Amino acid sequence: MMRGRIRPLGIIAVAFVLALALGYRLAQRSVPVPPPATPVVVDGGSVRDRSSSVARPAATLPTNIKDLDGRAFIDALPEVERRAGNGDATATHLLFERLQTCARFDDRGEREIREQVDGEFQHQLEIQQRISSEHPEWKPEPQFVIDEDWHQRVLQQRLAQRERCLALTPDQVEGRFAWVRLALQRHDRGMIVAVSGVGQFSTEGAELVRNADQIAALRELERTELARLVESGDSEAIAGAAYGYSEEGNLLPRDLVQSYAHAYAWSRANAGEDTRGMSTLMSGLASRSLTPQQVEQARTEGERLYQHCCRSGFAPSAH
Amino acid sequence: MNASAVRVFTAIAAIVGATLIGYRLGKPPSSLPLHQSPASVADARPPVVRDGWRMIAAKHVTTRANAPASSTSALPPGPFVGTVEELKRRVQTGDAQAARRLADGYRRCQFFTPAANEAELEKKTLDQVAGGLNFGEELAGQLKDHAARLGVKLEESKVDPAAVYGQELTAQHELASDCTGIAHADAADWFKWYEQAAELGEPDAEVGYWHPALAQVSLVDLNEIGHRKDIAVVALQRARARGDWRALAAIGSLLKIGYFAEPDFFGAYAYFFAAAQAPTQAIDAVPWIDYGLGRVFAGPDTQTWLARELSDLGSRLDPAQRAQAEQLGVQLYEQCCAVAKR
Numbered sequence: 223m224m225r226g227r228i229r230p231l232g233i234i235a236v237a238f239v240l241a242l243a244l245g246y247r248l249a250q251r252s253v254p255v256p257p258p259a260t261p262v263v264v265d266g267g268s269v270r271d272r273s274s275s276v277a278r279p280a281a282t283l284p285t286n287i288k289d290l291d292g293r294a295f296i297d298a299l300p301e302v303e304r305r306a307g308n309g310d311a312t313a314t315h316l317l318f319e320r321l322q323t324c325a326r327f328d329d330r331g332e333r334e335i336r337e338q339v340d341g342e343f344q345h346q347l348e349i350q351q352r353i354s355s356e357h358p359e360w361k362p363e364p365q366f367v368i369d370e371d372w373h374q375r376v377l378q379q380r381l382a383q384r385e386r387c388l389a390l391t392p393d394q395v396e397g398r399f400a401w402v403r404l405a406l407q408r409h410d411r412g413m414i415v416a417v418s419g420v421g422q423f424s425t426e427g428a429e430l431v432r433n434a435d436q437i438a439a440l441r442e443l444e445r446t447e448l449a450r451l452v453e454s455g456d457s458e459a460i461a462g463a464a465y466g467y468s469e470e471g472n473l474l475p476r477d478l479v480q481s482y483a484h485a486y487a488w489s490r491a492n493a494g495e496d497t498r499g500m501s502t503l504m505s506g507l508a509s510r511s512l513t514p515q516q517v518e519q520a521r522t523e524g525e526r527l528y529q530h531c532c533r534s535g536f537a538p539s540a541h
Numbered sequence: 542m543n544a545s546a547v548r549v550f551t552a553i554a555a556i557v558g559a560t561l562i563g564y565r566l567g568k569p570p571s572s573l574p575l576h577q578s579p580a581s582v583a584d585a586r587p588p589v590v591r592d593g594w595r596m597i598a599a600k601h602v603t604t605r606a607n608a609p610a611s612s613t614s615a616l617p618p619g620p621f622v623g624t625v626e627e628l629k630r631r632v633q634t635g636d637a638q639a640a641r642r643l644a645d646g647y648r649r650c651q652f653f654t655p656a657a658n659e660a661e662l663e664k665k666t667l668d669q670v671a672g673g674l675n676f677g678e679e680l681a682g683q684l685k686d687h688a689a690r691l692g693v694k695l696e697e698s699k700v701d702p703a704a705v706y707g708q709e710l711t712a713q714h715e716l717a718s719d720c721t722g723i724a725h726a727d728a729a730d731w732f733k734w735y736e737q738a739a740e741l742g743e744p745d746a747e748v749g750y751w752h753p754a755l756a757q758v759s760l761v762d763l764n765e766i767g768h769r770k771d772i773a774v775v776a777l778q779r780a781r782a783r784g785d786w787r788a789l790a791a792i793g794s795l796l797k798i799g800y801f802a803e804p805d806f807f808g809a810y811a812y813f814f815a816a817a818q819a820p821t822q823a824i825d826a827v828p829w830i831d832y833g834l835g836r837v838f839a840g841p842d843t844q845t846w847l848a849r850e851l852s853d854l855g856s857r858l859d860p861a862q863r864a865q866a867e868q869l870g871v872q873l874y875e876q877c878c879a880v881a882k883r
Contacts (some may be wrong), residue, residue, distance in 0.1 A: 431766055432799055432800060475760075
């Protein structure tokens with residue numbers, strides 16, 4: 223008899239619990255999603271906005287993605303990342319370049335950017351006018367003419383950079399190293415040459431200290447990949463190594479003997495052509511930084527490199 | 542109504558009631574409007590203010606053991622070159638002051654080249670003083686022009702070249718006495734001893750180590766940087782535990798620059814604010830502001846310097862953030878240094 227009474231009570235109890243859970247679920251679903259832009263200053267982690275960390279629908283990319291920037295870049299980011307992940311070299315390069323130029327971004331506001339660009343424009347214009355008056359025969363290349371188009375183009379680039387950098391999270395920006403690693407592991411020639419030479423892809427100062435462990439591992443990979451390209455007789459890679467190992471180069475630790483050796487091999491392989499750049503590099507190293515013994519050692523190494531990689535001519539550069 | 546109808550009604554009522562109770566439990570508190578912005582939520586409830594340094598310290602301190610504090614006795618007297626061996630012996634026994642003395646002595650001798658005789662030393666000193674005075678006059682002229690444009694009146698100060706020469710000659714004699722016989726390679730390696738001083742617990746090296754260790758790393762092996770970061774964090778944590786307010790200012794600088802994580806202006810402001818709670822001292826108390834122009838920019842005392850840092854960082858925060866950072870700063874100072882342990 224007791225069993226007969228317990229059964230409906232048990233059913234009611236189970237139904238009660240289920241109803242309780244249902245009500246809770248319904249209430250949770252009705253809680254509004256917080257707005258995407260959540261400035262995070264309070265947590266002490268960063269001053270950047272993390273709005274882009276909220277997933278956005280994948281955008282349809284234009285055919286030429288090289289110029290994607292600003293909001294358009296942020297909107298297209300998931301798709302660019304997907305393509306880069308699938309081995310699209312153009313997407314990987316774009317991603318790396320756009321993230322890298324946000325690494326040392328210090329926002330001082332739109333007004334300051336406008337004032338700065340206006341100032342640069344006036345300064346460049348004055349220089350151009352002065353050169354023109356002193357050398358009336360001089361005509362700059364069309365892309366280097368300083369005019370209102372140049373002014374607006376630079377301004378739009380800087381504003382787009384600001385928009386992009388403010389929207390990216392610190393983690394996304396730091397993630398650029400992972401994209402480079404991926405590209406290097408895929409033997410992406412363009413990336414190997416771009417990151418190992420001299421210029422905008424260098425990592426220095428606080429950024430270098432902050433990411434020292436990651437960069438150490440990356441530089442190791444870069445050296446291996448660059449050496450592989452050099453072995454294959456890639457002219458640009460040999461020039462990249464010559465500059466990359468120099469005092470101003472990106473390859474760390476610096477190796478001035480290797481710098482000289484690669485410059486020597488490149489000059490040997492390009493005998494009869496304009497080798498002034500490499501000659502300047504070698505004479506600078508010989509007079510400032512290397513002992514005569516080291517120069518001798520570098521020449522021997524350079525000759526070995528030349529005999530090994532380039533005696534029968536350079537491998538085609540465009541892979 | 543029969544008994545079964547009552548049972549069914551009760552069951553339905555219980556289920557509906559349970560659903561309503563569940564809904565109520567799952568709903569956010571009604572005191573917060575549903576469409577409140579993050580900022581207004583922050584106003585309504587004090588946010589959990591996280592100390593960005595704590596995570597950095599936890600990561601590094603666990604990877605490196607604290608060095609023991611060392612006791613010191615009076616340093617050996619006489620010219621530096623004659624004390625080197627004794628100082629090195631003392632460092633072996635854990636004497637932090639001896640390590641610091643070696644670092645300072647070697648650093649001072651870095652660019653020393655001995656003169657062939659007294660006449661050459663005097664000539665060299667004279668050239669240096671003349672060059673310095675000419676540069677000083679040039680600089681003073683520029684400063685005067687700049688001040689005139691700004692409408693600021695500068696106090697005239699007269700320099701006595703003979704007195705400057707006399708002081709400089711004495712200094713050159715002392716340098717020669719300290720450094721003649723010191724090998725260039727040893728002098729160039731001064732940082733090794735400074736690092737040891739920081740590890741052994743020399744107070745100035747503890748709070749100042751991070752600056753030479755991390756500021757110029759372009760020629761340093763990348764694997765060495767991680768090692769230096771560990772030493773810097775441990776040294777600062779130890780100085781802070783000792784109650785040294787300068788550790789707070791150093792942490793503020795590290796957070797601002799971003800050597801360990803992305804620049805954190807909120808955290809930097811909080812730590813500088815904490816440091817600013819300490820009594821004013823001459824700027825010489827801050828070992829990482831140890832070069833000419835750095836001192837000029839920092840100002841004559843610690844409060845002037847900290848006020849400048851706070852003004853710069855404060856401009857990057859909104860008033861609410863500044864207030865939160867100041868609150869955190871007061872707590873940090875209380876925890877570290879309110880009962881002056883130093």
